[in-house]
Amino acid sequence: MGKKVAGTVYAKIDGGQATVTGGVECPLSDVKRESVxxxxxxxxxxxxxxxxxxVNDPDLPKKQIMAATNSTVTVEYGNGDVYVLSGAYVxxxxxxxxxxxxxxxxxxxxxGVWQ
Structure with missing residues (x-):
């Protein structure tokens, strides 16, 4: 049986939906390790x-997005993974x-939290 690993991605910015057309990128870790x-x-x-x-949708609240300094951005990947970024700013x-x-x-x- 196949497993879905990619597909439509959904993004919400402060509860409003953005239509994602390209890639979405979120970090898997909150630290970077380097061998010494x-x-x-x-x-x-x-x-x-x-x-x-x-998409540059006329209904996308661009001014609000650009001015915000404490947003919540939620991304849902096609495979069901969800990443929530809080305290967000552009x-x-x-x-x-x-x-x-x-x-x-x-x-x-x-x-940033993976759920």
């Missing part, structure tokens, strides 16, 4: 994030692309 010698490593905290490409320089009608967003936040 065989059997010894150091850990560095990573900032939780969500990156996605969505980083970088998102821009609306006229050629394909999309926007690339990246949020950083205070806590």
């Amino acid at each position: 010698a065989p059997g010894f490593y150091k850990e560095e905290d990573l900032v939780p994030y969500v990156k996605l490409t969505c 980083v970088g320089e998102p821009s609306a692309k006229a050629d394909d009608g999309t926007i690339d967003f990246e949020w950083n936040g205070t806590k």
Whole structure:
């Protein structure tokens, strides 16, 4: 029997639905490990994030998304995995692309949890 591992992704920003067209990326860990010698490593905290490409829908509250500094971004993958980013705010320089009608967003936040 086959298992679904990819497919339609759903994203909600503060309860509003975004139509995702491209990839969605969420980190699997909240730390980065690096070996310093065989059997010894150091850990560095990573900032939780969500990156996605969505349709530039006229109903998408772009001003609200850009101004928010304490959002909740929930991503549901096609295989049923769910990632919730809280305390989220947009980083970088998102821009609306006229050629394909999309926007690339990246949020950083205070806590990211796989459910």
